[in-house]
Amino acid sequence: MEGQDEVSAREQHFHSQVRESTICFLLFAVLYIVSYFIITRYKRKSDEQEDEDAIVNRISLFLSTFTLAVSAGAVLLLPFSIISNEILLSFPQNYYIQWLNGSLIHGLWNLASLFSNLCLFVLMPFAFFFLESEGFAGLKRGIRARILETLVMLILLALLILGIVWVALALIDNDAASMESLYDLWDFYLPYLYSCISLMGCLLLLLCTPVGLSRMFTVMGQLLVKPTILEDLDEQIYIITLEEEAIQRRLNGLSSSVEHNITELEQELDNVKTLKTKLERRKKASAWERNLVYPAVMVLLLIETSISVLLVACNILCLLVDETAMPKGTRGPGIGNASLSAFGFVGAALEIILIFYLMVSSVVGFYSLRFFGNFIPKKDDTTMTKIIGNCVSILVLSSALPVMSRTLGITRFDLLGDFGRFNWLGNFYIVLSYNLLFAIMTTLCLVRKFTSAVREELFKALGLHKLHLSDTSRDPETTKPSANGHQKAL
Numbered sequence: 001m002e003g004q005d006e007v008s009a010r011e012q013h014f015h016s017q018v019r020e021s022t023i024c025f026l027l028f029a030v031l032y033i034v035s036y037f038i039i040t041r042y043k044r045k046s047d048e049q050e051d052e053d054a055i056v057n058r059i060s061l062f063l064s065t066f067t068l069a070v071s072a073g074a075v076l077l078l079p080f081s082i083i084s085n086e087i088l089l090s091f092p093q094n095y096y097i098q099w100l101n102g103s104l105i106h107g108l109w110n111l112a113s114l115f116s117n118l119c120l121f122v123l124m125p126f127a128f129f130f131l132e133s134e135g136f137a138g139l140k141r142g143i144r145a146r147i148l149e150t151l152v153m154l155i156l157l158a159l160l161i162l163g164i165v166w167v168a169l170a171l172i173d174n175d176a177a178s179m180e181s182l183y184d185l186w187d188f189y190l191p192y193l194y195s196c197i198s199l200m201g202c203l204l205l206l207l208c209t210p211v212g213l214s215r216m217f218t219v220m221g222q223l224l225v226k227p228t229i230l231e232d233l234d235e236q237i238y239i240i241t242l243e244e245e246a247i248q249r250r251l252n253g254l255s256s257s258v259e260h261n262i263t264e265l266e267q268e269l270d271n272v273k274t275l276k277t278k279l280e281r282r283k284k285a286s287a288w289e290r291n292l293v294y295p296a297v298m299v300l301l302l303i304e305t306s307i308s309v310l311l312v313a314c315n316i317l318c319l320l321v322d323e324t325a326m327p328k329g330t331r332g333p334g335i336g337n338a339s340l341s342a343f344g345f346v347g348a349a350l351e352i353i354l355i356f357y358l359m360v361s362s363v364v365g366f367y368s369l370r371f372f373g374n375f376i377p378k379k380d381d382t383t384m385t386k387i388i389g390n391c392v393s394i395l396v397l398s399s400a401l402p403v404m405s406r407t408l409g410i411t412r413f414d415l416l417g418d419f420g421r422f423n424w425l426g427n428f429y430i431v432l433s434y435n436l437l438f439a440i441m442t443t444l445c446l447v448r449k450f451t452s453a454v455r456e457e458l459f460k461a462l463g464l465h466k467l468h469l470s471d472t473s474r475d476p477e478t479t480k481p482s483a484n485g486h487q488k489a490l
Helices: 002-042 052-090 100-133 144-170 177-180 185-223 234-255 261-285 287-321 343-369 382-405 428-462
Strands: none
Touching: 002 052, 002 100, 052 100, 052 144, 052 185, 052 343, 052 382, 100 382, 177 287, 185 287, 185 428, 234 343, 234 382, 287 343, 287 428, 343 382, 382 428
16 A cells, blocks of 8 residues: 555656646747747848858857847846735635646745856856857867867856856855855855845845836836827927928938948938837827826836835835845745735735836846946847847846845745845845945935926026036937927927
Protein backbone atom coordinates (compact mmCIF):
# COMPACT_ATOMS: atom_id res chain seq x y z
CA MET A 1 0.00 0.00 0.00
CA GLU A 2 2.86 2.35 0.85
CA GLY A 3 4.52 1.47 -2.48
CA GLN A 4 1.39 2.41 -4.40
CA ASP A 5 1.16 5.72 -2.53
CA GLU A 6 4.81 6.44 -3.33
CA VAL A 7 4.28 5.65 -7.03
CA SER A 8 1.15 7.81 -7.07
CA ALA A 9 3.06 10.68 -5.45
CA ARG A 10 5.83 10.37 -8.05
CA GLU A 11 3.34 10.38 -10.90
CA GLN A 12 1.58 13.41 -9.49
CA HIS A 13 4.90 15.22 -9.07
CA PHE A 14 5.89 14.32 -12.65
CA HIS A 15 2.59 15.55 -14.08
CA SER A 16 2.84 18.80 -12.11
CA GLN A 17 6.39 19.36 -13.39
CA VAL A 18 5.28 18.74 -16.99
CA ARG A 19 2.29 21.07 -16.56
CA GLU A 20 4.42 23.86 -15.08
CA SER A 21 7.06 23.49 -17.80
CA THR A 22 4.39 23.67 -20.49
CA ILE A 23 2.85 26.80 -18.98
CA CYS A 24 6.25 28.48 -18.69
CA PHE A 25 7.07 27.60 -22.30
CA LEU A 26 3.75 28.92 -23.60
CA LEU A 27 4.05 32.17 -21.66
CA PHE A 28 7.59 32.75 -22.88
CA ALA A 29 6.64 31.85 -26.47
CA VAL A 30 3.93 34.53 -26.45
CA LEU A 31 6.37 37.12 -25.04
CA TYR A 32 9.01 36.12 -27.60
CA ILE A 33 6.61 36.53 -30.54
CA VAL A 34 5.44 39.94 -29.31
CA SER A 35 9.05 41.04 -28.74
CA TYR A 36 10.04 39.89 -32.22
CA PHE A 37 7.33 42.00 -33.85
CA ILE A 38 8.35 45.02 -31.75
CA ILE A 39 12.02 44.78 -32.70
CA THR A 40 11.37 44.13 -36.39
CA ARG A 41 9.12 47.21 -36.41
CA TYR A 42 12.07 49.42 -35.44
CA LYS A 43 14.97 47.50 -36.99
CA ARG A 44 16.57 49.06 -40.03
CA LYS A 45 15.56 47.23 -43.19
CA SER A 46 18.61 45.66 -44.83
CA ASP A 47 19.15 43.71 -47.98
CA GLU A 48 17.74 40.21 -48.06
CA GLN A 49 20.89 38.65 -49.49
CA GLU A 50 22.30 35.71 -47.55
CA ASP A 51 25.80 37.00 -46.83
CA GLU A 52 27.91 36.81 -43.68
CA ASP A 53 26.72 40.11 -42.21
CA ALA A 54 23.09 39.13 -42.75
CA ILE A 55 23.61 35.93 -40.74
CA VAL A 56 25.34 37.86 -37.95
CA ASN A 57 22.51 40.40 -37.86
CA ARG A 58 19.93 37.63 -37.72
CA ILE A 59 21.67 35.92 -34.78
CA SER A 60 21.95 39.24 -32.93
CA LEU A 61 18.27 39.86 -33.67
CA PHE A 62 17.27 36.53 -32.09
CA LEU A 63 19.39 37.21 -29.00
CA SER A 64 17.95 40.73 -28.65
CA THR A 65 14.43 39.35 -29.01
CA PHE A 66 15.15 36.79 -26.28
CA THR A 67 16.42 39.57 -23.99
CA LEU A 68 13.39 41.76 -24.63
CA ALA A 69 11.09 38.80 -23.88
CA VAL A 70 12.91 38.22 -20.59
CA SER A 71 12.52 41.92 -19.76
CA ALA A 72 8.78 41.73 -20.42
CA GLY A 73 8.57 38.63 -18.24
CA ALA A 74 10.39 40.39 -15.40
CA VAL A 75 7.94 43.29 -15.62
CA LEU A 76 4.84 41.09 -15.72
CA LEU A 77 6.04 38.65 -13.06
CA LEU A 78 5.29 40.78 -10.01
CA PRO A 79 1.72 41.75 -11.11
CA PHE A 80 1.10 38.13 -12.12
CA SER A 81 2.19 36.92 -8.68
CA ILE A 82 0.02 39.47 -6.88
CA ILE A 83 -3.12 38.67 -8.88
CA SER A 84 -2.45 34.92 -8.59
CA ASN A 85 -2.29 35.20 -4.82
CA GLU A 86 -5.65 36.99 -4.69
CA ILE A 87 -7.26 34.47 -7.06
CA LEU A 88 -6.07 31.55 -4.94
CA LEU A 89 -7.46 33.24 -1.85
CA SER A 90 -10.84 33.84 -3.50
CA PHE A 91 -11.18 30.35 -5.06
CA PRO A 92 -9.07 27.96 -2.96
CA GLN A 93 -10.84 24.76 -4.04
CA ASN A 94 -11.59 25.59 -7.67
CA TYR A 95 -10.49 22.75 -9.97
CA TYR A 96 -9.77 24.99 -12.97
CA ILE A 97 -7.11 27.05 -11.19
CA GLN A 98 -5.21 24.21 -9.58
CA TRP A 99 -2.37 24.84 -12.04
CA LEU A 100 -1.94 28.27 -10.45
CA ASN A 101 0.02 27.31 -7.35
CA GLY A 102 3.05 28.36 -5.36
CA SER A 103 5.35 25.96 -7.17
CA LEU A 104 4.59 27.60 -10.52
CA ILE A 105 5.15 31.10 -9.12
CA HIS A 106 8.45 30.07 -7.51
CA GLY A 107 9.57 28.46 -10.76
CA LEU A 108 8.75 31.59 -12.78
CA TRP A 109 10.72 33.80 -10.40
CA ASN A 110 13.73 31.48 -10.56
CA LEU A 111 13.58 31.35 -14.36
CA ALA A 112 13.27 35.13 -14.61
CA SER A 113 16.29 35.56 -12.34
CA LEU A 114 18.32 32.96 -14.25
CA PHE A 115 17.49 34.36 -17.69
CA SER A 116 18.15 37.92 -16.53
CA ASN A 117 21.65 36.93 -15.46
CA LEU A 118 22.17 34.97 -18.68
CA CYS A 119 21.08 37.85 -20.93
CA LEU A 120 22.93 40.52 -19.00
CA PHE A 121 26.29 38.77 -18.64
CA VAL A 122 26.40 36.41 -21.64
CA LEU A 123 23.90 36.90 -24.47
CA MET A 124 23.96 40.68 -24.88
CA PRO A 125 27.77 41.02 -24.66
CA PHE A 126 28.03 38.13 -27.14
CA ALA A 127 25.57 39.81 -29.52
CA PHE A 128 27.46 43.11 -29.38
CA PHE A 129 30.95 41.64 -29.82
CA PHE A 130 29.68 39.26 -32.50
CA LEU A 131 28.16 42.17 -34.39
CA GLU A 132 31.39 44.20 -34.22
CA SER A 133 33.82 41.32 -34.81
CA GLU A 134 35.69 40.72 -38.07
CA GLY A 135 37.95 37.81 -37.13
CA PHE A 136 41.58 37.80 -36.05
CA ALA A 137 44.23 38.80 -38.54
CA GLY A 138 45.76 35.81 -40.31
CA LEU A 139 42.68 33.62 -39.96
CA LYS A 140 40.27 32.80 -42.73
CA ARG A 141 37.31 35.14 -42.72
CA GLY A 142 33.95 33.64 -41.87
CA ILE A 143 31.44 32.95 -39.13
CA ARG A 144 33.85 30.69 -37.21
CA ALA A 145 36.53 33.38 -37.08
CA ARG A 146 34.04 35.94 -35.81
CA ILE A 147 32.72 33.51 -33.17
CA LEU A 148 36.30 32.82 -32.01
CA GLU A 149 37.04 36.53 -31.64
CA THR A 150 33.75 37.06 -29.80
CA LEU A 151 34.48 34.25 -27.33
CA VAL A 152 37.96 35.64 -26.64
CA MET A 153 36.51 39.10 -26.01
CA LEU A 154 33.89 37.62 -23.67
CA ILE A 155 36.56 35.77 -21.66
CA LEU A 156 38.66 38.93 -21.35
CA LEU A 157 35.60 40.95 -20.33
CA ALA A 158 34.62 38.35 -17.71
CA LEU A 159 38.15 38.36 -16.25
CA LEU A 160 38.13 42.16 -16.14
CA ILE A 161 34.76 42.40 -14.37
CA LEU A 162 35.52 39.59 -11.94
CA GLY A 163 38.89 41.15 -11.15
CA ILE A 164 37.37 44.57 -10.47
CA VAL A 165 34.69 43.12 -8.19
CA TRP A 166 37.24 40.92 -6.41
CA VAL A 167 39.53 43.87 -5.67
CA ALA A 168 36.59 46.04 -4.57
CA LEU A 169 35.30 43.38 -2.17
CA ALA A 170 38.80 42.78 -0.81
CA LEU A 171 39.23 46.49 -0.09
CA ILE A 172 35.82 46.91 1.52
CA ASP A 173 35.79 43.78 3.69
CA ASN A 174 39.29 42.47 4.33
CA ASP A 175 38.70 39.74 6.90
CA ALA A 176 39.56 36.06 6.44
CA ALA A 177 35.95 34.86 6.04
CA SER A 178 35.21 37.38 3.30
CA MET A 179 38.44 36.62 1.46
CA GLU A 180 37.60 32.92 1.53
CA SER A 181 34.06 33.55 0.27
CA LEU A 182 35.48 35.39 -2.74
CA TYR A 183 36.55 32.05 -4.19
CA ASP A 184 32.99 30.71 -4.04
CA LEU A 185 32.05 31.69 -7.57
CA TRP A 186 28.56 30.22 -7.91
CA ASP A 187 27.00 30.73 -4.45
CA PHE A 188 28.56 34.08 -3.52
CA TYR A 189 30.39 35.77 -6.36
CA LEU A 190 27.74 35.81 -9.11
CA PRO A 191 24.80 36.65 -6.76
CA TYR A 192 26.83 39.52 -5.31
CA LEU A 193 27.69 40.77 -8.81
CA TYR A 194 24.01 40.63 -9.80
CA SER A 195 23.19 42.46 -6.57
CA CYS A 196 25.50 45.27 -7.64
CA ILE A 197 23.85 45.41 -11.08
CA SER A 198 20.43 45.51 -9.42
CA LEU A 199 21.55 48.36 -7.17
CA MET A 200 22.70 50.32 -10.23
CA GLY A 201 19.36 49.56 -11.89
CA CYS A 202 17.49 50.86 -8.85
CA LEU A 203 19.63 54.02 -8.86
CA LEU A 204 18.83 54.46 -12.56
CA LEU A 205 15.13 54.04 -11.77
CA LEU A 206 15.52 56.59 -8.98
CA LEU A 207 16.77 59.04 -11.61
CA CYS A 208 14.36 58.14 -14.42
CA THR A 209 11.06 57.57 -12.61
CA PRO A 210 10.57 61.05 -11.06
CA VAL A 211 11.44 62.63 -14.42
CA GLY A 212 9.05 60.25 -16.18
CA LEU A 213 6.22 60.94 -13.72
CA SER A 214 6.34 64.64 -14.59
CA ARG A 215 6.98 63.97 -18.27
CA MET A 216 3.91 61.73 -18.55
CA PHE A 217 1.64 64.77 -18.52
CA THR A 218 3.41 66.19 -21.58
CA VAL A 219 3.44 62.86 -23.41
CA MET A 220 -0.27 62.25 -22.85
CA GLY A 221 -0.96 65.84 -23.85
CA GLN A 222 0.73 65.15 -27.19
CA LEU A 223 -1.21 61.93 -27.74
CA LEU A 224 -4.65 63.24 -26.77
CA VAL A 225 -6.74 66.04 -28.22
CA LYS A 226 -6.69 69.11 -26.01
CA PRO A 227 -9.81 71.18 -25.31
CA THR A 228 -10.47 74.05 -27.71
CA ILE A 229 -10.69 77.25 -25.66
CA LEU A 230 -10.90 80.62 -27.45
CA GLU A 231 -9.39 79.13 -30.59
CA ASP A 232 -10.47 79.24 -34.22
CA LEU A 233 -9.18 76.00 -35.73
CA ASP A 234 -10.48 76.82 -39.21
CA GLU A 235 -8.47 80.01 -39.28
CA GLN A 236 -5.33 78.26 -38.05
CA ILE A 237 -5.70 75.50 -40.66
CA TYR A 238 -6.15 78.15 -43.37
CA ILE A 239 -2.95 79.94 -42.26
CA ILE A 240 -0.93 76.74 -42.08
CA THR A 241 -2.21 75.72 -45.54
CA LEU A 242 -1.01 79.02 -47.00
CA GLU A 243 2.38 78.48 -45.36
CA GLU A 244 2.57 74.96 -46.80
CA GLU A 245 1.79 76.21 -50.30
CA ALA A 246 4.41 78.98 -50.00
CA ILE A 247 7.12 76.50 -48.99
CA GLN A 248 6.09 74.16 -51.80
CA ARG A 249 6.41 76.99 -54.34
CA ARG A 250 9.87 77.87 -53.02
CA LEU A 251 10.91 74.22 -53.37
CA ASN A 252 9.66 74.09 -56.95
CA GLY A 253 11.55 77.28 -57.80
CA LEU A 254 14.92 76.11 -56.47
CA SER A 255 17.33 74.23 -58.68
CA SER A 256 18.64 70.82 -57.66
CA SER A 257 22.15 72.22 -57.24
CA VAL A 258 21.26 74.06 -54.04
CA GLU A 259 21.12 70.95 -51.88
CA HIS A 260 21.49 72.70 -48.53
CA ASN A 261 18.51 75.02 -49.00
CA ILE A 262 16.40 72.20 -50.41
CA THR A 263 17.09 70.05 -47.35
CA GLU A 264 16.10 72.85 -44.97
CA LEU A 265 12.92 73.60 -46.88
CA GLU A 266 11.95 69.91 -47.00
CA GLN A 267 12.43 69.66 -43.24
CA GLU A 268 10.35 72.81 -42.72
CA LEU A 269 7.67 71.42 -45.04
CA ASP A 270 7.51 68.18 -43.05
CA ASN A 271 7.08 70.15 -39.80
CA VAL A 272 4.28 72.21 -41.32
CA LYS A 273 2.51 69.10 -42.62
CA THR A 274 2.79 67.47 -39.18
CA LEU A 275 1.29 70.53 -37.53
CA LYS A 276 -1.49 70.67 -40.12
CA THR A 277 -2.30 67.00 -39.49
CA LYS A 278 -2.59 67.64 -35.74
CA LEU A 279 -4.86 70.63 -36.31
CA GLU A 280 -7.11 68.61 -38.62
CA ARG A 281 -7.27 65.82 -36.04
CA ARG A 282 -8.31 68.32 -33.37
CA LYS A 283 -11.00 69.67 -35.68
CA LYS A 284 -12.41 66.21 -36.42
CA ALA A 285 -12.40 65.14 -32.76
CA SER A 286 -15.75 64.95 -31.04
CA ALA A 287 -16.74 67.20 -28.16
CA TRP A 288 -16.52 64.27 -25.74
CA GLU A 289 -12.95 63.51 -26.80
CA ARG A 290 -11.89 67.15 -26.53
CA ASN A 291 -13.63 68.20 -23.34
CA LEU A 292 -13.85 64.97 -21.33
CA VAL A 293 -11.08 62.50 -22.22
CA TYR A 294 -8.16 64.93 -21.89
CA PRO A 295 -9.14 66.33 -18.45
CA ALA A 296 -10.03 62.85 -17.21
CA VAL A 297 -6.65 61.42 -18.22
CA MET A 298 -4.77 64.36 -16.67
CA VAL A 299 -6.69 63.96 -13.41
CA LEU A 300 -6.04 60.20 -13.45
CA LEU A 301 -2.30 60.74 -13.92
CA LEU A 302 -2.28 63.24 -11.08
CA ILE A 303 -4.14 60.82 -8.79
CA GLU A 304 -1.78 57.93 -9.58
CA THR A 305 1.29 60.09 -9.01
CA SER A 306 -0.12 61.42 -5.73
CA ILE A 307 -0.93 57.90 -4.51
CA SER A 308 2.61 56.76 -5.36
CA VAL A 309 4.15 59.61 -3.36
CA LEU A 310 1.70 59.00 -0.49
CA LEU A 311 2.59 55.30 -0.35
CA VAL A 312 6.29 56.13 -0.29
CA ALA A 313 5.70 58.62 2.55
CA CYS A 314 3.78 55.98 4.51
CA ASN A 315 6.57 53.49 3.88
CA ILE A 316 9.10 55.97 5.28
CA LEU A 317 7.08 56.21 8.50
CA CYS A 318 6.82 52.41 8.66
CA LEU A 319 10.58 52.08 8.25
CA LEU A 320 11.15 54.43 11.18
CA VAL A 321 8.82 52.60 13.58
CA ASP A 322 8.69 48.99 12.34
CA GLU A 323 11.61 46.74 11.38
CA THR A 324 9.37 44.34 9.46
CA ALA A 325 8.89 46.99 6.75
CA MET A 326 12.45 46.38 5.58
CA PRO A 327 12.62 44.54 2.21
CA LYS A 328 14.91 41.81 3.50
CA GLY A 329 13.66 39.26 1.01
CA THR A 330 12.39 36.96 3.75
CA ARG A 331 9.82 34.37 2.88
CA GLY A 332 6.27 35.43 3.68
CA PRO A 333 3.24 33.29 4.43
CA GLY A 334 3.34 31.78 0.93
CA ILE A 335 1.25 32.06 -2.21
CA GLY A 336 -2.48 31.78 -1.55
CA ASN A 337 -2.27 31.89 2.25
CA ALA A 338 -2.74 35.59 3.02
CA SER A 339 -3.64 38.75 1.15
CA LEU A 340 -0.79 41.09 0.28
CA SER A 341 -2.92 44.20 0.73
CA ALA A 342 -5.03 45.47 3.59
CA PHE A 343 -7.81 46.29 1.11
CA GLY A 344 -7.93 42.83 -0.44
CA PHE A 345 -8.53 42.47 -4.16
CA VAL A 346 -9.06 46.22 -4.66
CA GLY A 347 -5.74 47.02 -3.03
CA ALA A 348 -3.98 44.38 -5.12
CA ALA A 349 -5.47 45.83 -8.30
CA LEU A 350 -4.27 49.29 -7.26
CA GLU A 351 -0.77 47.92 -6.65
CA ILE A 352 -0.70 46.36 -10.13
CA ILE A 353 -1.82 49.63 -11.74
CA LEU A 354 0.86 51.58 -9.87
CA ILE A 355 3.58 49.07 -10.82
CA PHE A 356 2.74 49.36 -14.52
CA TYR A 357 2.49 53.13 -14.19
CA LEU A 358 5.93 53.32 -12.58
CA MET A 359 7.44 51.13 -15.31
CA VAL A 360 6.00 53.22 -18.13
CA SER A 361 7.09 56.40 -16.35
CA SER A 362 10.62 55.05 -15.89
CA VAL A 363 10.92 54.23 -19.60
CA VAL A 364 9.58 57.68 -20.55
CA GLY A 365 11.98 59.29 -18.08
CA PHE A 366 14.89 57.20 -19.37
CA TYR A 367 14.42 58.42 -22.94
CA SER A 368 13.80 61.98 -21.70
CA LEU A 369 17.26 62.25 -20.15
CA ARG A 370 19.77 64.04 -22.35
CA PHE A 371 22.42 61.35 -22.01
CA PHE A 372 20.05 58.62 -23.25
CA GLY A 373 18.19 60.74 -25.79
CA ASN A 374 20.11 59.20 -28.69
CA PHE A 375 18.85 55.75 -27.66
CA ILE A 376 15.32 56.49 -28.84
CA PRO A 377 14.49 53.90 -31.55
CA LYS A 378 13.08 55.05 -34.88
CA LYS A 379 10.68 53.05 -36.97
CA ASP A 380 12.47 51.05 -39.70
CA ASP A 381 15.68 53.02 -39.04
CA THR A 382 17.34 51.61 -35.90
CA THR A 383 20.67 49.85 -36.14
CA MET A 384 21.28 46.53 -34.42
CA THR A 385 23.85 48.15 -32.12
CA LYS A 386 21.26 50.64 -30.88
CA ILE A 387 18.69 47.83 -30.53
CA ILE A 388 21.14 45.90 -28.33
CA GLY A 389 21.69 49.01 -26.19
CA ASN A 390 17.94 49.52 -25.81
CA CYS A 391 17.40 45.86 -24.86
CA VAL A 392 20.13 46.01 -22.21
CA SER A 393 18.73 49.25 -20.77
CA ILE A 394 15.17 47.89 -20.62
CA LEU A 395 16.45 44.65 -19.06
CA VAL A 396 18.23 46.56 -16.29
CA LEU A 397 15.15 48.70 -15.64
CA SER A 398 12.72 45.77 -15.69
CA SER A 399 14.93 43.61 -13.45
CA ALA A 400 15.16 46.42 -10.90
CA LEU A 401 11.42 47.23 -11.02
CA PRO A 402 10.30 44.45 -8.58
CA VAL A 403 13.07 45.45 -6.18
CA MET A 404 12.16 49.15 -6.40
CA SER A 405 8.45 48.39 -5.90
CA ARG A 406 9.25 46.39 -2.76
CA THR A 407 11.76 48.95 -1.47
CA LEU A 408 9.33 51.86 -1.87
CA GLY A 409 6.49 49.95 -0.24
CA ILE A 410 4.30 49.93 -3.36
CA THR A 411 3.73 46.23 -2.68
CA ARG A 412 4.38 43.95 0.31
CA PHE A 413 5.05 40.91 -1.85
CA ASP A 414 8.20 39.19 -0.59
CA LEU A 415 10.45 38.71 -3.59
CA LEU A 416 11.29 35.14 -4.50
CA GLY A 417 14.42 33.74 -6.12
CA ASP A 418 17.56 35.84 -6.48
CA PHE A 419 15.52 39.04 -6.74
CA GLY A 420 15.10 39.12 -2.96
CA ARG A 421 18.57 38.03 -1.87
CA PHE A 422 20.42 41.30 -2.32
CA ASN A 423 22.80 42.39 0.41
CA TRP A 424 21.85 46.06 0.30
CA LEU A 425 18.13 45.34 0.92
CA GLY A 426 18.94 44.73 4.60
CA ASN A 427 20.73 48.06 5.06
CA PHE A 428 18.36 50.43 6.84
CA TYR A 429 20.16 53.62 5.82
CA ILE A 430 20.26 52.71 2.11
CA VAL A 431 16.56 51.79 2.03
CA LEU A 432 15.50 54.89 3.99
CA SER A 433 17.66 57.19 1.85
CA TYR A 434 16.22 55.62 -1.30
CA ASN A 435 12.65 56.30 -0.15
CA LEU A 436 13.45 59.87 0.89
CA LEU A 437 15.21 60.68 -2.38
CA PHE A 438 12.36 59.24 -4.44
CA ALA A 439 9.72 61.25 -2.57
CA ILE A 440 11.74 64.49 -2.69
CA MET A 441 12.75 64.17 -6.36
CA THR A 442 9.22 63.27 -7.48
CA THR A 443 7.75 66.20 -5.57
CA LEU A 444 10.32 68.62 -7.00
CA CYS A 445 9.77 67.39 -10.56
CA LEU A 446 6.00 67.78 -10.23
CA VAL A 447 6.29 71.25 -8.67
CA ARG A 448 8.66 72.31 -11.43
CA LYS A 449 6.29 70.87 -14.04
CA PHE A 450 3.16 72.65 -12.81
CA THR A 451 4.86 75.96 -12.00
CA SER A 452 6.86 76.29 -15.20
CA ALA A 453 4.17 78.37 -16.95
CA VAL A 454 3.85 80.74 -13.98
CA ARG A 455 7.65 81.04 -13.76
CA GLU A 456 7.90 81.89 -17.45
CA GLU A 457 5.29 84.62 -17.11
CA LEU A 458 7.09 86.08 -14.08
CA PHE A 459 10.36 86.14 -16.02
CA LYS A 460 8.62 87.95 -18.87
CA ALA A 461 6.98 90.45 -16.53
CA LEU A 462 10.31 91.23 -14.88
CA GLY A 463 12.14 91.37 -18.19
CA LEU A 464 14.41 88.47 -17.24
CA HIS A 465 13.40 86.20 -20.12
CA LYS A 466 16.08 87.81 -22.30
CA LEU A 467 18.76 86.50 -19.93
CA HIS A 468 17.64 82.87 -20.54
CA LEU A 469 17.46 82.13 -16.83
CA SER A 470 14.78 79.52 -17.40
CA ASP A 471 15.80 76.37 -19.22
CA THR A 472 12.26 75.14 -19.65
CA SER A 473 12.04 73.52 -23.07
CA ARG A 474 9.03 74.51 -25.08
CA ASP A 475 7.37 72.50 -27.75
CA PRO A 476 7.51 74.49 -31.00
CA GLU A 477 3.81 73.82 -31.40
CA THR A 478 2.95 75.51 -28.13
CA THR A 479 4.55 78.81 -29.17
CA LYS A 480 2.85 79.06 -32.55
CA PRO A 481 1.22 82.52 -32.85
CA SER A 482 -2.43 82.51 -33.74
CA ALA A 483 -4.20 84.77 -36.16
CA ASN A 484 -4.99 87.43 -33.56
CA GLY A 485 -1.40 87.64 -32.32
CA HIS A 486 -1.86 85.86 -28.98
CA GLN A 487 0.19 82.87 -27.92
CA LYS A 488 -2.09 79.86 -27.99
CA ALA A 489 -1.44 76.23 -27.22
CA LEU A 490 -2.07 74.21 -30.30
